[in-house]
Amino acid sequence: MFRIFESIGRYVLLMQKVFSRPEKMQIYYTRIVREMEALGLNSIGLTAIISVFIGSAVTLQMAITLESPFIPQFMIGYATREVMILEFSSTVVALILAGKVGSNIASEIGTMRITEQIDALEIMGVNSASYLILPKIVATVFFFPFLAIFSMLIGIGGGYGIAVITGIMNPMEYIDGLKYCFYTSEIWYALTKMVFFAFFITSISAYCGYYAKGNSLEVGRASTQAVVVSSIVIMICNLVLTQLLRT
């Protein structure tokens, strides 16, 4: 129990260092753009593949489960949209990104720690925490909501595609379902969640890497720890935000 509080304390102190005034903004802009490419653009492919298949599978499942003369067919499109917007595109995509981006960040920063690259930055007088972590946080907080929107579109498109390909339902009914009881607040809810998830994935993974010590085994351990802790925090955060924003 004491170790948890110690870790939270160290995490807060690290964040204080991360959000202190940067040395030179121009350098940070360049780094933010680089990180957007490395952490955001490079995740588009994975997000697209997973979203299209989950969107298709959800549509199929709904079509099979809701097969009843008392339930109109457009409800399949409606249910798919709700699943994709409310939970999949933000929470599940965030869990997937915690695996991909989180382990990447933890191992990158952890390797920099054990090969003394972070010490080298400190010797130069650079605030290493801010220089290394802040651009990653800004990049993901800005870019991940776009990934969520992309995931919603691709997932819903996948559902439409499977309706057309298999003929399990009338595609026009699917589209009617997508329009049924649509509130833009649901999109904002999903994007708000994604902003929080992006912050936690990046900051927790960076924390695990930043305090790695020893050898490559420790870097591997830090990387695993980053994914596990980020995933748990995402689930807790999802619950809290759902309670706060939807009730």
Next chain:
Amino acid sequence: MIKAVNIIKSFDGRTVLNDVSVEFGTGQCNLIIGRSGSGKTVLLKSLVGLHDVDEGAIYYDDICYSTLDFRARKAIRKDVGMIFQGGALLDASTVAENVKLPLDLFTDQSEEEKMERVNYCLHRVNLDHAHNLYPSELSGGMVKRAAIARAIVMNPRYLFCDEPNSGLDPQTSIVIDNLIHDITKEYNITTIINTHDMNSVMEIGEKIVFIYEGNKWWEGSNQDILHSDNQELNDFVFASAMAKRAKGNIVK
């Protein structure tokens, strides 16, 4: 000048540096030698501020570094260059970007001025054609030379080197030693080198400090070291077969 006064450093209750006092002069190559685990890397890292000492004080010229706050230390660190054992170049940046980083962060020079300085430093270490190479594309000697270029780009007053010759062949080691020695003289830097390499000791060791089990055991110059009657120092210096033969010749 860098001075350590009665410094003590412990890790988890184990004393690694025990009441060490030593002074390193300006414009000369000061070497810290000792067996693995003797505490010489901890001493170097304490001097450079990567470890906070438990007791004692560290002075950079007349400034007591160990009592300074983060902001004041940051100001001094702009005068400090360090060459790490593995080079510690940023993997994601090219050689030129690595060397230019301190200029980008701490100067208001134009891009042309910065590149001019980078070109000069890379030329100084004979890496004229390595600008666009990444650290993973460099040999061990090139990594060390790029690290030296980065360390001197801000015209430091203090240069720290942690085993600059480790993993290098004898000829490349001599090149690195001569480079550090020449730079020290050229810019009148206080250079402190942590090494195992007896060739470095004999070639560039103007002041040598021998650390044994966390204590300062002996200090002197490369002229004094061969004639010392300190048993632990002799065991260390004449450990290799080559050195034993050399000592035999000296005695004869």
